[in-house]
Amino acid sequence: MTNHPHHLILQSYIEQELNPSQEMLIHDHLGQCDRCSNLALDLAQVDRMILANSISFEIPRRVENDLFTQANLLLAKKAEKKQHIEQLHFLPPARPKIFQLLPLAAGLALFLYFYPFKLHSYNNLQSFDFSPTLIVSENELPTASVMATRDKEFTEIEHFITIEEEEFNEN
Amino acid sequence: MESELVSKETIIAFKNGEQNAFKIIYMAYSKAIYQHLIRLTKNQVMADEMLQETFLLSINKSAFFNLRENPEREFRAWLYRLATNLVIDYFRKEKSKNKYKTDQQFNSINLTETSLEQMLIEDETKNEVILQIRRLPKSQQILISLKIFQGLSNIEISRICGLNINAVKQGLFRARAGLKKRMQLNMEEIR
Numbered sequence: 620m621t622n623h624p625h626h627l628i629l630q631s632y633i634e635q636e637l638n639p640s641q642e643m644l645i646h647d648h649l650g651q652c653d654r655c656s657n658l659a660l661d662l663a664q665v666d667r668m669i670l671a672n673s674i675s676f677e678i679p680r681r682v683e684n685d686l687f688t689q690a691n692l693l694l695a696k697k698a699e700k701k702q703h704i705e706q707l708h709f710l711p712p713a714r715p716k717i718f719q720l721l722p723l724a725a726g727l728a729l730f731l732y733f734y735p736f737k738l739h740s741y742n743n744l745q746s747f748d749f750s751p752t753l754i755v756s757e758n759e760l761p762t763a764s765v766m767a768t769r770d771k772e773f774t775e776i777e778h779f780i781t782i783e784e785e786e787f788n789e790n
Numbered sequence: 791m792e793s794e795l796v797s798k799e800t801i802i803a804f805k806n807g808e809q810n811a812f813k814i815i816y817m818a819y820s821k822a823i824y825q826h827l828i829r830l831t832k833n834q835v836m837a838d839e840m841l842q843e844t845f846l847l848s849i850n851k852s853a854f855f856n857l858r859e860n861p862e863r864e865f866r867a868w869l870y871r872l873a874t875n876l877v878i879d880y881f882r883k884e885k886s887k888n889k890y891k892t893d894q895q896f897n898s899i900n901l902t903e904t905s906l907e908q909m910l911i912e913d914e915t916k917n918e919v920i921l922q923i924r925r926l927p928k929s930q931q932i933l934i935s936l937k938i939f940q941g942l943s944n945i946e947i948s949r950i951c952g953l954n955i956n957a958v959k960q961g962l963f964r965a966r967a968g969l970k971k972r973m974q975l976n977m978e979e980i981r
Contacts, residue, residue, distance in 0.1 A: 627959045630966070634937075636944060665966045668973070669938045672919040676828050678820060682838045686845055690812055693849045697807040 623655050624648060633663045794818055795862040805852045816845060819866065822940055823873050829935045830877045832924065840880070844873040867949040870942070874932060874950055881928055922972045930965035937962055 624632075624645055631637050632645045649656040761769070796818050803811035823844060828837040848869060855868055923934060929951075936947045944962075948955045 626963060627956070630959060630963050631944075634944070661970050662963075662966050665970050665973075666938050668919060669923070669934065669969070673939055674920075676825060676834070676837075678824050678841065679838060682842060683820075686816075686842045689842070689846055690816075690849060691809060693846060694807050694809050694812060697849065701807060 623652060626658065629655060629659050630662055633659055633666070795866060798857065798861050801855075801857065801861055801865050805855065805857075807849075807852075812845075812849065815848075815869075819869055820845070823869060826870065826935050826940055827873055827877060829923075829939060830874075830928075830931060831880060836880060840873065840876045843876055844869065847872050847876075863946060864949070867942070867946045870936065870940070870946075871950045871952075874936075877932070878928075918976060919973075922969055922976070925972065926965055926968055930961055930968070933958065933961045934965050934969075 628637070628641075628645065632642065632649075635642075637645065649659060796815055800811045800814050804815055820841065824837060824841050827840045827844075828834060831837050831840065851872070855865065858864060923931060926934065932951065933947065936942050936950060937944075942950070944955055944958050947953075948958045951958065953961070
């Protein structure tokens with residue numbers, strides 16, 4: 620037999636840490652190979668020898684009592700700390716929703732302020748008549764009497780200008 | 791001697807600081823951890839102190855324990871890791887202390903350790919096996935204690951010691967082979 624399993628695989632076999640198929644393979648091999656079966660026996664013997672000679676020690680009562688006293692103190696402290704943290708966690712914030720609501724309120728105000736205007740101007744555009752029309756309405760035209768006074772003023776000014784021109788030419 | 795696993799609910803309650811959960815965890819693991827500590831330190835006083843320290847550390851650091859998959863096994867491995875790290879720190883301190891110790895102090899320490907063993911070990915065979923284990927490197931002693939005495943799986947040991955699983959297997963093999971060789975030599979010497 621030349622294909623011997625690795626010594627670590629043999630060790631895993633005695634530790635029962637192999638999967639069933641691997642275990643079967645090693646089991647079959649050990650039945651045929653003296654070298655490997657001796658090695659496996661040696662390893663198992665060491666384990667048995669150690670276990671047979673092991674001594675069990677009892678924990679002294681005083682150690683347990685001391686430990687429990689200290690542990691209870693620590694656990695109580697820990698529980699107190701945890702409770703404190705939970706309380707802090709659930710306390711309402713100092714200035715609660717003012718800062719959250721302010722931008723919202725400002726946005727709403729701006730929207731309400733600009734929305735009707737926008738709508739109005741849009742409606743104006745929609746209803747605007749782009750065909751050429753009189754810029755000034757008939758009602759806004761000057762009356763005949765106003766036109767007459769304006770004509771009179773113009774003739775007076777023209778008369779004054781002609782007199783001045785004549786005087787200038789004579790000189 | 792595999793200790794019984796505590797349920798996930800108990801672990802959650804322990805993380806929340808419940809005293810009953812701590813009691814359950816202590817009952818489940820204290821004895822096994824105490825055996826592990828006393829085997830490695832060979833000093834009952836130190837083991838007592840370390841047991842207390844392990845469980846107090848577990849309370850303080852319970853928030854750092856993550857409930858991932860298989861939390862029952864992970865929690866046991868985590869407790870063992872706390873204990874083993876304390877032992878490793880103790881070994882380091884002892885090593886640095888021993889460098890500067892006078893012969894007198896060194897002898898007195900050896901005497902106390904021997905007297906403890908004499909008190910606890912009843913017959914010669916037990917004494918011999920324990921002495922041979924003591925002569926193994928510290929890392930191999932830890933592996934032997936976790937694997938053979940505590941009955942933990944290789945994956946758990948790799949988590950506890952922070953080693954690759956193959957390194958754990960290799961270390962265990964070396965420890966077993968070394969023990970076997972030492973015991974054989976001893977038997978030949980007796981003959």
